[in-house]
Amino acid sequence: MEVPAPQPVLSPLTTASLFLVLTVDPGGEPVVRELLADLAGLQRSVGFGHPDGRLSVVAGIGSACWDRLVDGPRPAGLHPFRELQGARHRAPATPGDLLLHIRAARQDLCFSLGSEIMSRLRGAVAVADEVTGFTYLDQRDLLGFVDGTENPVGRAAAEAVLIGAEDPDFAGGAYVIVQKYLHDLDAWNRLPVEQQERIVGRRKLTNVEIDSPGSHVELNTITGPDGRERQILRDNMPFGSPGSGEFGTYFIGYARTPEVTEEMLRHMFLGDGPVSHDRILDFSTAVTGTLFFVPSADLLEDLGAEEDAGTGEAGSLGIGDLRSS
Structure with missing residues (x-):
């Protein structure tokens, strides 16, 4: 079986990004399907004159909207985000039917593509969340630590992120979880650097991992039954507004199954063994x-076939139709 081409989830990290989380209005499904089918072409048009800009876009579909856009089977692991309520901290579930993860080497390219996308979707969707991300200093988050150190690369990244024979109808796809965290930087910066390092599990200056039981690094290290580490691909970005005093990290984690990211979050918010929670949550909400x-690029492009056929119907397109197109 020919493996469908994935969306550019494995693209190298960039210095700028735009995250759009949208909800689809009733009756807006045909407009959304047509946009998703044209998304790769729209990205090429905007980025054509700027080959060094490394512009890309990845689209994801939420559980509540999947059946409105696609008929037939559902991806095996697709479900609503599972809220977590720990003894001290909560991971809320918030609305989202579509995710558009736009990234580039320049913020103006992200802005341009985002503007084109929203002009096509205007009147068919509502914006649930919009975040402009940027690279901070030498790949650090606003807490001052290097982020994304443990990302897999090459074949290991593809194996960690892209669905294979375990769900053949959706091979080449992936799952992605997003969360927006707001930081209390005043409280964080009052901590001695050594205490910050014990919470994170790394040296702040050198990024070298240290032995710190219950640290953020330790809680996010997940192993499978075979003892091998289970990985995800993060493309987290700092964001903020100095004038309003808002500082944060936009977490985005791609994986072959959402179970891996969900286990990391359970460890962070519900604890693991004697550790009640990730201490970084005392400063990040x-x-x-x-x-x-995240469907394969092939599946995404075929979503507009019904509208192109001129049926005028608002019904969704079947997986069988996608495979035979």
Whole structure:
């Protein structure tokens, strides 16, 4: 069986990004399907004159909207984001039917593509969340630590992220969880650097991992039954507004199954063994949480076939139709 081409989830990290989380209005499904089918072409048009801009876009579909857009089977792991309520901290579930993850080497390219997308979707969707991300200093988050160190690369990244024979109708796809965290930087910066390092599990200056039981690094290290580490691909971005005093990290984690990211979050919010929670949550508050399925590029492009055929119907397109197109 020919493996469907994935969306550019494995693209190298960039210096700028735009995250759009949208809800689809009743009756807006045909407009959304047509946009998703044209998404790769729209990205090529905007980015054509700027080959060094590395512009890309990844689209994800939420559980509540999947059946409105696609008929037939559902991706095996697609479900609403599962809210977590720990003894001290909460990971909320928030609305989201579509995720558009736009990234580039320049913020103006993200802005341009985002503007084109929203002009096509205007009147068919509502914006649930919009975040402009940027690279901070030498790949650090606003807490001052290097982020994304443990990302897999090459074949390991593809194996960690892209669905294979375990769900053949959706091979080449992936799952993605997004959360927006707001930081209390005043309280964080009052901590001695050594205490910050014990909470994170790394040296702040050198990024070298240290032995710190219950640290953020330790709680996010997940192993399978075979003892091998289970990985996800993060493309987290800092965001903020100095004038309003808002500082945060937009977490985005791609994986072959949402179970891996969900286990990491359970460890963070509900604890693991004697550890009650990730101590970084004492300074970082999750304010959003949504899970999406990222279809293969082939499946995404075929979503507009029904509208192109001129049926004029608002019904969804079947997986069988996608495979035979």
